[in-house]
Amino acid sequence: MSKRRRMTDRYRRLSFLSDIEGMKNAIGEMRGMFFPRQPVLNQDAHLHDQRPLPDEEWFIRTIKDKIARHPENGMEYPFFDEPIFDEPLVGFVRGNDPIFDQFKEVIGSHHYTPWEIMRWQAINNGVEPPEPEDLSVVSFVMPITRNTKEDSAAAADWPVERWAQTRLLGEIFSQTVVREIVTALMERGILAISPDVTPMFNKKRYPGVGWASPWSHRHIAYAAGLGTFGMQDFLITEKGCAHRLGSFVVNLKLEPNRQRPDDIHAYCLHYQGITCLKCAKRCPVNAITEKNAHNKETCYQKVADSLKYCNRHYHIFIYGCGLCATGVPCESEIPKPLR
Numbered sequence: 001m002s003k004r005r006r007m008t009d010r011y012r013r014l015s016f017l018s019d020i021e022g023m024k025n026a027i028g029e030m031r032g033m034f035f036p037r038q039p040v041l042n043q044d045a046h047l048h049d050q051r052p053l054p055d056e057e058w059f060i061r062t063i064k065d066k067i068a069r070h071p072e073n074g075m076e077y078p079f080f081d082e083p084i085f086d087e088p089l090v091g092f093v094r095g096n097d098p099i100f101d102q103f104k105e106v107i108g109s110h111h112y113t114p115w116e117i118m119r120w121q122a123i124n125n126g127v128e129p130p131e132p133e134d135l136s137v138v139s140f141v142m143p144i145t146r147n148t149k150e151d152s153a154a155a156a157d158w159p160v161e162r163w164a165q166t167r168l169l170g171e172i173f174s175q176t177v178v179r180e181i182v183t184a185l186m187e188r189g190i191l192a193i194s195p196d197v198t199p200m201f202n203k204k205r206y207p208g209v210g211w212a213s214p215w216s217h218r219h220i221a222y223a224a225g226l227g228t229f230g231m232q233d234f235l236i237t238e239k240g241c242a243h244r245l246g247s248f249v250v251n252l253k254l255e256p257n258r259q260r261p262d263d264i265h266a267y268c269l270h271y272q273g274i275t276c277l278k279c280a281k282r283c284p285v286n287a288i289t290e291k292n293a294h295n296k297e298t299c300y301q302k303v304a305d306s307l308k309y310c311n312r313h314y315h316i317f318i319y320g321c322g323l324c325a326t327g328v329p330c331e332s333e334i335p336k337p338l339r
């Protein structure tokens, strides 16, 4: 269970000082700090564990079960015990897929390949790093609930309270889900790692790239065939673009279960020549334009400003926006003409 104290009947006081888990989460995202220790590989597990290795079905079932039943998939006051996320989508991509080398060019050399991140985990555990072809990445999409999307779609300037809670509690929950799975695998003697909770993870301005992280769940989800990018840079999946994403690397050969479109904008109406740009109209700071698509710097400024707003109004320490992900044709599905 997270150490975050669940607020059931009132707001926390002096949240700038008292929302410790929120602050830790924000600093963790930027600096790769405050994460729980990585689980240790049980190198003797094969001596007594005769169970078959986890396969694709095991991962799909386990992630779906956790999102359906985990006590941390729940909001705080005043929405106590409403779920944060609906049923997820799960996809796989092999560790030696050439797309990871392309990411080095498209995203930047700072973006890790599955092998680079697993090498760190292997060395930490005193074992030989597995070959890239023996690795897979598990990627999942956690759709945001109808209540949250409806609230957000009705807002024009700032994130609504359910969205802010989803942003913070949903991220903590996502990390918990992955940590539990990675720990279970490591106890069974299977190397596994969640790249975004290691000290190597830090979000920052990279030269020539702007704000970015060294492990992009969005790009990993695209690689796993779970969706394609929209004008606002969110991933449009069969459950839309209002979601949170997670991913982790495992030392198992898992078969990809989805076809990845070559066109990285296959599910965006505007990119496919159909009139839309509803996301641009939703943006309160004009960060999305037909000419320049998504301006990350303008967007970042708005998102950063939202920290004060969320703190004052919702008593939690989080930043976010996402207005362009709701009230748009790609909010909850692939737009009809493109299915």
Ligand code: SF4
Pocket (backbone or CB within 6 Å): 230, 231, 232, 267, 268, 269, 270, 271, 276, 277, 278, 279, 280, 328, 329, 330, 335
């Ligand atoms: S709102 Fe329209 S233009 Fe914007 S990402 Fe969605 S489909 Fe594309």
Ligand code: SF4
Pocket (backbone or CB within 6 Å): 232, 282, 283, 284, 285, 286, 287, 288, 294, 298, 299, 300, 302, 303, 321, 322, 323, 324, 325
């Ligand atoms: S997330 Fe960024 S692009 Fe989208 S509405 Fe907010 S400021 Fe605009």
